Amino acid sequence: MAHRIVGQPIGRLDGIEKVSGATRYSADVTLPGLVWGKVLRSPLPHARIIRIDTAMARALPGVLAVLTARDLPDVLVGRRMFDMPVLARDRVRFIGEKVAVAAALDPDIADEALALIDVEYEDLPAVVDAAAAIEDGAPLVHENPGAYEGAPPERPHPNVQSVLRFALGDVEAGFREADRIFEHTFRTQLAHHGYLEPHAGVVAIDHDGRVQVWASNKMPFRLKELLAHALQLPKGQIRVNLTPIGGDFGGKGSLMDLPLAYHLARVTGRPVKMVMSYAEELMAGNPRHPSIITVRTGVTNDGRIVARRVRALFNAGAYAAFKPAPSVNLGGAGMGAGVYRIPHLAIESLCVYTHSIPCGHARSPGEPQMVFAGESHMDMIAKELGLDPAEFRRRNLLADGDRLANGHHLEHGRAKETLEAALKASDWSREKPGPWIGRGVAMTHRHIGVGFTNAHVRLESKGTVALVIGLPDTGTGAHLVLRQIVAEVLDLSLDEVQVELATTDTFETDSGVGGSRVTHTGGRAAYHAAEKLKEQIRAEAEKVGTPGASFATIAQAAARDGRTLEASYFYDARAHAAVTSFTAQVAEVAVDPQTGQVTVRRFTTAHDVGTIINPLGHQGQIEGGLIQGLGFALSEELGTEDGRISTLSLGDFKLPTVADIPPLTTVLLEDLVGPGPFRAKAIGEGSISAVAPAIANAVADACGVRILDLPITAEKVYFALREKPA
C-alpha cells in the first residue's frame, strides 16, 4: 500500500536545534549554584584499601565535599546483576575503579582535590586474562558472586559471571555424521563504543526532597528504578528528565556516576554535575567484551554443515553490573550459528570475571565477536573443501522453517536473495583488478528488537496532535520516525504532529532505547495510540454533525463540554518474532606486501529489510554501523598492559576519520513482513557485525594470510606474510 509520509526521506525536524548548537545535552544543563563532582580512581588492578585520608583535599579552597564509601549506604548497584559498589569499600578490583569523589566550585579544583587524597593500598594478586581466571587456584575477583542479587545460578568456577547456552539436535551425534571436522580459535579486542559525548549527569534535590536527574541515559524509566534501588529512595521521589544523548551504541544504559552526583548533592545542598573525561571513558566506561572464540564444525564432503560446537570466553572484567540481559551474558553468542542451517548445534558462552575494566553492551552485543569468528571459520573451511566461499555458504543458508539458535522456525527468510544481491553488486565473479587485491564476503542476520513502550496522543485545540513519548533521542532520528507514523495514521502533515517529551512521571514504565527495538515498539505504540485517537475524532465528528469538520473544530467542540480527545497505548512485545533481517557484505581490499597495510578499496552491503519509514535515517544507520565495523576491523583497540588501559585518548584509540572510509554500495531488498508499524523491520544493528570478517576474508584472498585476531593491523599482516611459506 502506498503511504503519504511513511517512506519519505525527510530531514530531521529536530535539526535546527542540533545544527545551531541549541540542543541541551546533559553536560549542558546548568542550574543556579551548580557544583562539579570528580572521581578518584584506583591505580591498582586488585588491592585492599587500608586507609583513605581526605583531610588535605577537604581543606582545599573551593572544595565543598569529599566522600568515600564510608559516607555512603552499603549498597551494590547494577543493571541486572548487582555486584558493584558505588565507591570501592574495602577492595578495588580494577584500575579505574572509583574510590573517592570530590565536589568543588569548578572541575579543575575538584581535580586538584583528588590529587590531595591519600589512599593506602595493600596489593593483592590480580588476574586479568580470561582463560587464566577460570583455572584452578586463580585469584578470586569476588568471594561469593552467587550471593549477589540477580546472579545467575550456574557457576562452574567462582570467576564465572554467567553461562549462556544455545542447543539444537544432538551435537555429538552430529559430529559422527561429519566427513570432516574443522576447528579454529579467534580473538577479538577490547573496544570502546566511541560515542563522542562522555557520560554526563546532573542531579538536583528540590526543597521537597524530589530528586531531579538529567543524564545521558537511554533508559530513563529503568534508570529511575535502578536509582531508587541504589539510593534507597522510593521510586516516586525520583524524576528523570529526558535529555538528548550524544551517541549511545549500547553504552549509555547504566547508572555510571549518578549515585555519586546524588550523594554530593545531598551533602553539599547544591545541584551537582559530573562529566567523565574521555580518558575516564577509555579507562572505566563499559566497553565491548574482548573474546576468545573456538568454533568446531563438522561438514560432509559435499559441503553441508552437520554439526557445530562454539565455545566463547568473554573477558567481562571486574563487575557484571553493566550487562542488562537476564542472562547477564551476551545474546549475540547465539550468532555462533551464523546464517546457516545447523541441525546439531551447541553454543556455550562464558562471561568471566577478571581484574580489568568491566565490560557492557555495545551495538549488537556479542555479535561482531561471534560473526568474525564464524564467518572467518566458514571461509577457512571453504578453502579446505576447495569451494568458492559464496558457494559453500549457498549450500548451508537458512531457509524458511529452519530452526534458529533461539529455537524459532525462520519465516520469510531471504538469506539467499541477500547474498546474491551483495555478490552481484560487488562484481564477485568478475576478475580482480590486480595483484594483492582480494574480495571477501560475510553474512549475518538479526532479530527485530522487542520491549515495551508507552505512547500518548492528544488532539490540540488548533487541530494539531501532540505525541507524548518516553523514549529519549540517542541520535537515530526515532522521534521523527514516530511523528511520520502518527501523521500517516491521522492524515496530517508532519508539522501538525509535535513530539512532547515525557518525564518518568508521565508513564508507569518504558523499556527505553536499545536492541533494535525503537521503530518496532515505539512505532507500534504510536501507531495504535493514533488509531485510537482517529476513532475518537471520527465519533466526535459525527456528534458535531458537520461532515469533514476540521480537527480544530472537532477539538474545540470537545473542549466546549470539557473534554480533550486523547488516547494512550502501551505496546508490549516480549518474544522475538520468527522474522529476522539478513545482511550480506563484500569487502574488496588491497594489501601492500611490503608493509602489510590493508586498504579497503570498496565495500558492498546488502540488507533484507521491511518497510522503510525514513530512508534517510535508515541509510544513516547502515552507514554509521558499517564504519563502526570498519574501525573494529582495522584500528580500534583498547591496549592493555597488566590490566591497565594504555590507550587513554582518542589520539591512541583510533576511530576512522572521513578520510578513511571506502566507496560504499548499498543494496536494499524490501519485503513488507516486519513486526513493526507498516511492516517495518529493524536496521540499527544490521550493518556492523559482518564487516570485520568480510575484510579478514578479503585479506586472505588478497595475500593468503589468515588473521585470527582483531584488529587486522598492518603489523599482523606483515609478519604473517613473512612467516608464510613461499
Next chain:
Amino acid sequence: MTFTQECLIPVARERLWDFLMDVPAVGRCVPGVERIEAVDASAYRGGLRIGVGPIRLALEGTITVEEADREAWRARMRAEANDRRLGGGIRARLSLTLVPAEVGTRVRIDTDLAVLGRIGEFGQPVIRKKADTLLEEFARNLRSALAVHPLEPPTPEHR
C-alpha cells in the same frame, strides 16, 4: 612491566655485597635520590627526584629489603613511592643477583615495575628507557663509591 638489566662492577663479590646491603649508601648512588633514612632494620624511607621528558617527578616512599641471602648472593627488595602533586606513583619489585665475572662481579637486576596513575599515562616504554639511563649512572656512581675505575661500560640488556 618486567625487565632485566646487567652491569659489571669490577670488585669482588663479597665486598660488593656488603656495600649493597648498606641501603642508605647505595641510595646515594641512585641518581636523584635526595635523602634516605632507615625506618627499621629492613625498611627505609626516602625521596627521589627524576625527570621524564618535561615531567618532574618528586617521589616519596619506602624501600623494604624482603630477602638478603648471602649464600645465594641474591637480594629482593620492594619499593613503593608516590608523587603527591602529580597524582601517581611507582611500585617496583627488584631482585639483585651477584654473579662472579672474569673481572669483578656482574650485577643482574630483575625488575617488575608498575607505573601508576597519571605518570603511567605518559608512556610506559619511555620509563623503561629511563630505567636504563638510571642504571648506567647508578653503576658509574657505584664504581666511584667503591673507588674503582670502570673497566667496561655497563651493558643494559632487555629480555
Next chain:
Amino acid sequence: MNAFDYRAPRSLDEALAILQEYGDEAKAIAGGTALVTMLRQRLLRPACLVSLREVPGCDRVEATNGAVRLGALVTHRDAELAPLLRERLPVLAETFRRVGTIRIRHMGTVGGALAHADPNQDPPVTLLALGARVEIRQSGGRRELPLAELFRGYYETALEPGEVITAVSVPLLPPASGASFIKFLPRTVDDYATVAVAATVTLESDGERCREARIGLGSVGMTPLRSPSAEAQLAGQRLDESLLRAAGDAARADVDPLSDHRGSAAYKREMTAVMVVRALTQAWEAARRAVRGVR
C-alpha cells in the same frame, strides 16, 4: 589544570626577562597544543606561563642568503601555505601539510613543536634531512645550534631555563637535488606516524653519481634522527635499486624504536627500511628531474 601566573609580554626582551626571573618554574607557551594538553593531564604544574603569542616579529617566513628562515611563531598552517616555502622547499611545506589536522596546524607553531621535542612529530624529520639550524635567545644572549644538537632525549632538548627558540633557518638544496617526505600511517589518516622518513638526494653534475644523501627519521627513537649508516651507503655512489635497498637495510642499525600502539619496535625497524627505500627512490627521481631541468 593548576592555577598559574599567565603573562603575555609584548616584546621578546620582556618575555626573556620573565622567563629568566622564573627559571625552571616557567614555561614558554605559543600554540599550546602540546603544553595545554599536558597541563590538562596534570603532568606539568608550572608556576608561570609566558605567552609568546603577542611577541611581534617572530611570525615571518623569509628568504635569507641561501636559506629560508621560519620565525618560531609561524604556525604549521602558515608554513604549509607560505608561497616562499612552497617554491623553494616544497618538501618542507608538504611535511607541514601532513601534521595532525588543520585545526592543530592553525595552533601549533614551528618553534613550539621543536621545543616540545616529541620524536613522533613530522617537521623535525624533514628539517633534520635539510640540515636546519635553530636560533635560540635568552635574556642578553643568543646562540645557534644545528637542529640535531637540539634534541637530547624523549621530549628533552638542549634548551636551558630562560631560553626560547626564535627561528629555524633551513638551507636551500643545492642544484641537482631532490627531496621527499613519507609518513607511514597504517591506522587512520589523523594518526601520528608509525615511521616518518625524509630524504634528500644530491647528484653530481654528471647526473649519475650521488654526491650526498641525507635521511631524517621520525617515530623510531627517543628523538628525531638522522641515519648516518644509510647516508654512508650512498655518498659518492652510482645509485640503483639494490643500493637503495642496502641503504634501507643500513638504516635499521640507526633506529631504536619504542613499541607503542602504532607498531612494535620490531615492526617499526622493518618499516624504517621499507620507507627509507621509498623516500630515497622519490628523492632520487626528483633529483634526476632536476638534472634534466624538468620541474
Next chain:
Amino acid sequence: MIRLTVNGTSHDVEVPSYRTLLDCLRYDLGLTGSKEGCGVGVCGACTVLLDGKMISSCIALAAFADGREVTTIEGLAEDERLHPVQQAFIDFGGFQCGICTPGQVVAAKALLDTNPNPSEAEIREWMLGNLCRCTGYYKIVESIRAAAQARP
C-alpha cells in the same frame, strides 16, 4: 580579566588562568553549543574560529582569545536564517546524535569560506579532524557538497 568578542558581541570575563577557551565559552558565557569530546584536540567537537581560523578550543586557554574574535556554532545563523551548511546538514542527514555537529558545521563553514567549491578530496582533507561516530561520514560529505552548490 580578558576581553573577547564572541559572535560579534564583546565580553569582559574574569576567569582563572587555567580556564580553557571551551570552558570559558560554555560556562562563563553560557554558549554550550561547542562540546568537549576527547579533550585533547583530536575529535573536533570543540571546533571554533579564532580570528577566522578553526582551532580546538579544548586545548586553547581562554587567555589566547584576549582581544580577539571568536566564532562559535551559535554565531552562524544570520537573523534566524540558517547558514547553508546548517540547512544542508538537516536536509542530507549530516548528523544523527548531533554532539559532533557544531564542530562539523563550524569546520565546514570555514572550509567554504576559504574554498567555496571544494572537491570531495578537499572536503575529506579539511574535515578529517572532525570525528563523527554516528553517520559514517558519507552524509556529512554529501551535506557539504550540497551546501557548496546551494551558496550563491
